[in-house]
Amino acid sequence: MNNTAMTNTGPILALQNLSVAFPTKDGDRAVLDNISFTLHEGDVLGLVGESGSGKSLSVLSLMKLLPPNARIKSGKINFLGQDLVHATENDMRRIRGRDIGMIFQDPFSSLNPVRRIGDLLTESVLRHQKVSKAVARDIAIKALADVALPAPAERIDNYPHQLSGGQRQRVVIALAGINNPSLLIADEPTTALDPTVRMQVLALIKKAATKRSVILVTHDFGAAAQICNRIAVMYYGRVVETGTAEQILTAPVHPYTKALMAAVPRFSTEHAFAPIPGDPPKPTERFDGCSYRPRCPAAADDCRSIPPLTDVGGHSIACWRATQPGLPS
Amino acid sequence: MSATVTASRRKDRTALPTGLVIGLGILVIMGLLPFVLPLLGAPGADVINLYDRFEKPGSLSHLLGSDHLGRDLLARMAVGFKWSFAAAILSTALSLAIGAPLGLLAADQSGWPRRVILQIINLTMSFPSLVAAICLIAIIGQGFMSLVLVLGLLTWPVFARIVYAESLAILEKDYVIAARFMGVKQWRILFRHVLPALRPSLLATTAFHFADMLIAESALSFLGIGAPIDSSTWGNMLADSRSFLFQAPWMMLVPAGAIVLVVVSANLIGDGISTLLRGRSQRSL
Numbered sequence: 200m201n202n203t204a205m206t207n208t209g210p211i212l213a214l215q216n217l218s219v220a221f222p223t224k225d226g227d228r229a230v231l232d233n234i235s236f237t238l239h240e241g242d243v244l245g246l247v248g249e250s251g252s253g254k255s256l257s258v259l260s261l262m263k264l265l266p267p268n269a270r271i272k273s274g275k276i277n278f279l280g281q282d283l284v285h286a287t288e289n290d291m292r293r294i295r296g297r298d299i300g301m302i303f304q305d306p307f308s309s310l311n312p313v314r315r316i317g318d319l320l321t322e323s324v325l326r327h328q329k330v331s332k333a334v335a336r337d338i339a340i341k342a343l344a345d346v347a348l349p350a351p352a353e354r355i356d357n358y359p360h361q362l363s364g365g366q367r368q369r370v371v372i373a374l375a376g377i378n379n380p381s382l383l384i385a386d387e388p389t390t391a392l393d394p395t396v397r398m399q400v401l402a403l404i405k406k407a408a409t410k411r412s413v414i415l416v417t418h419d420f421g422a423a424a425q426i427c428n429r430i431a432v433m434y435y436g437r438v439v440e441t442g443t444a445e446q447i448l449t450a451p452v453h454p455y456t457k458a459l460m461a462a463v464p465r466f467s468t469e470h471a472f473a474p475i476p477g478d479p480p481k482p483t484e485r486f487d488g489c490s491y492r493p494r495c496p497a498a499a500d501d502c503r504s505i506p507p508l509t510d511v512g513g514h515s516i517a518c519w520r521a522t523q524p525g526l527p528s
Numbered sequence: 529m530s531a532t533v534t535a536s537r538r539k540d541r542t543a544l545p546t547g548l549v550i551g552l553g554i555l556v557i558m559g560l561l562p563f564v565l566p567l568l569g570a571p572g573a574d575v576i577n578l579y580d581r582f583e584k585p586g587s588l589s590h591l592l593g594s595d596h597l598g599r600d601l602l603a604r605m606a607v608g609f610k611w612s613f614a615a616a617i618l619s620t621a622l623s624l625a626i627g628a629p630l631g632l633l634a635a636d637q638s639g640w641p642r643r644v645i646l647q648i649i650n651l652t653m654s655f656p657s658l659v660a661a662i663c664l665i666a667i668i669g670q671g672f673m674s675l676v677l678v679l680g681l682l683t684w685p686v687f688a689r690i691v692y693a694e695s696l697a698i699l700e701k702d703y704v705i706a707a708r709f710m711g712v713k714q715w716r717i718l719f720r721h722v723l724p725a726l727r728p729s730l731l732a733t734t735a736f737h738f739a740d741m742l743i744a745e746s747a748l749s750f751l752g753i754g755a756p757i758d759s760s761t762w763g764n765m766l767a768d769s770r771s772f773l774f775q776a777p778w779m780m781l782v783p784a785g786a787i788v789l790v791v792v793s794a795n796l797i798g799d800g801i802s803t804l805l806r807g808r809s810q811r812s813l
Contacts, residue, residue: 262709264705264708264709292712292713295708295709296709296710297711303706303709305702308701308702309702310703312703313727314720314721322716322720326712371706374706374710
């Protein structure tokens, strides 16, 4: 709408071999290593992984809001035909909020407590669209109605503390989608919410995905299963397995994905709750080869070299055992 | 729902701290005195009556006594409030207007602008302020506006440091990061997202700083380099009383008492504002 590039039929977002590193005393420390994924209109991609796996950093790097000392070492970010790696800060400010909307994890801390929610909403509209204040207010009320906030015309003048957690998260979603962005990023949008509100919020995000594409950053396979059509599992700065949600959820191949699914607690005596042994590696640790090797039950000698992300029927896995015989199930 | 919201808001409003009410009350009374006194038939502040010299406080014609020229001390104190209040409020405003933006800028810019601003703050604070004030006034000349200018130029680091320190924390808050994710321009983030969050501490600091400025103004006027000598500021009244300290101590006690009263009420207001706003922001979190 406010974007002529919407008309092209190519992918909305394509990350190609993106690597991000922090400089340290003994050389650059890679925190993202050759990340690739592609999003088409209507796609909901789940980025799943433990904390420190690089899922949030992937999002920050495509928003170009990395910590000041982090560097994009190599790779391409193509967003609606624009090269974001080389985009200026001014270009990025126009893209943020207009073409890429962000839904934050914690609705209690991501809304400014001293400003009315209407001020926040209209600020974003006035920043990115050439409309009058009155029109911006109408757009804001409509956005609140779209996320099913009751009595939006009155709520718009409330301060965040006058709303409940679920209502606030609705406001956060309205704020992310108010300028009709082509890409919506949801960073653990349900972590801070009650289970009942969680369902409603996930349904809202799914609804929003019909006109655009969505990246859902989460460590929760349950949330990913509900709304994602594609899932990328990340471990220690690399994508270890990616495919359709069905492939990943019903037939995971990578030992890490399997372990992660087994670690989801269930009300069942047949499936014992199986935590993954060991700890996720610290950012300062270094490995040769597969980063999951120290915790992997299937590790062998060839795991000392980095397994490439290999396509096995539309389902890519970065594991030597997956493409070679001898994989324990 | 909206009815309960307004009800709880009204409750916030009425629960004003006592100190704030007392402080504001004193300031209002002091502010009204110069307008009310003439209506009650009190003598003017500059009316000289040599038959009424050194009248003791409590007399019918001079409630707070009279000075060496027979001028009414109550009237002079009332008029002095206008001068002292104006000088203190203007220099506080100037110091806020210089200090707050520089503090914000220093917090936002992590490179050389921060280092430069912090060094200017240190430089300004390292001068003994009284000596610096005397030097500056010697250069730009005596007068009401130069008094305001000098006080403002010497004291803005107070605000700059508070704004700097608190903005550093607020710039890390999720809601500021969220604004950045929405493409809000940096100056707007600083002035519309960060600065409003500083309101409680800025208001309280303003009240305390006002008290400091009032004392500084009186001190400079006492030394004869503040407000014009013929104006009846409290500092000038104190300077006049010096020669008659044993003969007529009330000449010193009246302006000194007035200064103490206003300084105490400014501090009460500052305290009141911080309790009030701290309570409110805690409720909002």
